[in-house]
Amino acid sequence: MSSGVLDPVDLTQRLIRCPSVTPAEGGALDLLQAELETLGFTCHRLVFSEDGTPDVDNLYARLGTAAPNICFAGHTDVVPTGDPAAWSCDPFSGELRDGMLFGRGASDMKGAVAAFVAAVSAYLAAQGAPAGSISLLITGDEEGPSINGTRKVLQWLAEQGERLDACLVGEPTNPGELGDMIKIGRRGSMNGWLTVRGVQGHTAYPHLADNPVHRLVTMLAALTAEPLDQGSEHFQASTLQVTTVDVGNPATNVIPGEARATFNIRFNDLHSGASLESWLRETLDRIGGDYDLQIKLSGESFLCPPGPFSELIASSVETETGRRPELSTTGGTSDARFIKDYCQVAEFGLVGQTMHKIDERTPAADVESLARIYHRILRGYFT
Incomplete structure (x- = not known):
């Protein structure tokens, strides 16, 4: 030694x-x-x-x-x-x-x-x-x-x-x-990948299509409308931040068939990964439609x-x-x-x-x- x-x-x-x-x-x-x-x-x-x-x-x-x-x-x-x-x-x-x-x-x-x-x-x-x-x-x-x-x-x-x-x-x-x-x-960290599927169509005939962008915007508004909490004794307030919204549509006269968004949640000890995922799915289900949500929990x-x-x-x-x-x-x-x-x-x-x-x-x-x-x-x- x-x-x-x-x-x-x-x-x-x-x-x-x-x-x-x-x-x-x-x-x-x-x-x-x-x-x-x-x-x-x-x-x-x-x-x-x-x-x-x-x-x-x-x-x-x-x-x-x-x-x-x-x-x-x-x-x-x-x-x-x-x-x-x-x-x-x-x-x-x-x-x-x-x-x-x-x-x-x-x-x-x-x-x-x-x-x-x-x-x-x-x-x-x-x-x-x-x-x-x-x-x-x-x-x-x-x-x-x-x-x-x-x-x-x-x-x-x-x-x-x-x-x-x-x-x-x-x-x-x-x-x-x-x-x-x-x-x-x-704080815990969770990432979410939200994909909303619709029906592609001509912008002049929206009744023949289903615009996923409108539904995606409504879903994101519902997820961000209210604070998740006000913080706890040792933690600051939890936050949900949308990090990207992607459609990939170069045309101005086409309603796209799919729209996607990614978000990150930093959460305190008032939540768990499971409780947040349950809240996310309940909120999105109330809006309804064809969507897919993938979740990855980095840590509680x-x-x-x-x-x-x-x-x-x-x-x-x-x-x-x-x-x-x-x-x-x-x-x-x-x-x-x-x-x-x-x-x-x-x-x-x-x-x-x-x-x-x-x-x-x-x-x-x-x-x-x-x-x-x-x-x-x-x-x-x-x-």
Whole structure:
């Protein structure tokens, strides 16, 4: 076991230089495995596949065999860079300029992964082996379909008899400054594909046709006429947003035979995927006609109520940054939606203002502060 303390900024730079665009591993997991094994971790590389989806490489690493087992979850896969010429530097250079660390994954979320590994190295150097276990669950499929990543690793852990007692996800949770926000839950997400079928005909003879566009517009108006709710204690109001309406009709004198729309629902703990689907079908059935509705549930809403774990994170953040973070459930989905079925989970990482953007970047000082926060959390967890 090494007693050397890793530099989180240097490790972030090295991770950024691995071109790990989903589902490519890009050398990022190889790099992490080498560093973790030097620290004494036992590493498992888990490659999962499924028909119609690409193979995905994942890493589970554990130090220690005793309970409790605190896990850090994250991902090394990143979204595509967009036009590299639009960047002020090579997207995979990890360039450090004027105190800012540039590169795809700098904020989402190679910086947090590096900060946690550095925090573990600092913990081992200062406190020695933990009175329990420290583990990392790192996937290469968070930015993709999320089929062959965290969910399957968790299933594998259960099959092996591995137990997680608490999990901290390193997603970029802070909207403005490091210390703003901890996520203790997430809204659910559901996509719907609505197809309305009619009878094609001439616009001059509408009585001989059945215009599906008119019925589609009526259906969408019914779905969006009233708010789904006013929010709940820990969640903002649920929303239904129409994302596209498509007819594909180039003619001005033809009533089309089919019209389609897609929508997304972000919902709080007043609903479930099943209750929303039931409401959708009842609403559309009242309007009637020939239609088809396909539903895909990305994840149910969930909440890990405020308690000792969130308080430990919040106090560690406040001690380091001087800010008392808000406990929030805002934002999109994350892999925490899978982890919450296995243990208590919370999320805290870097500032997310530039994630997925051209010139993604994060202050190097924030990466260093985040490593210190994670170190404080580890000390507090095992005290």
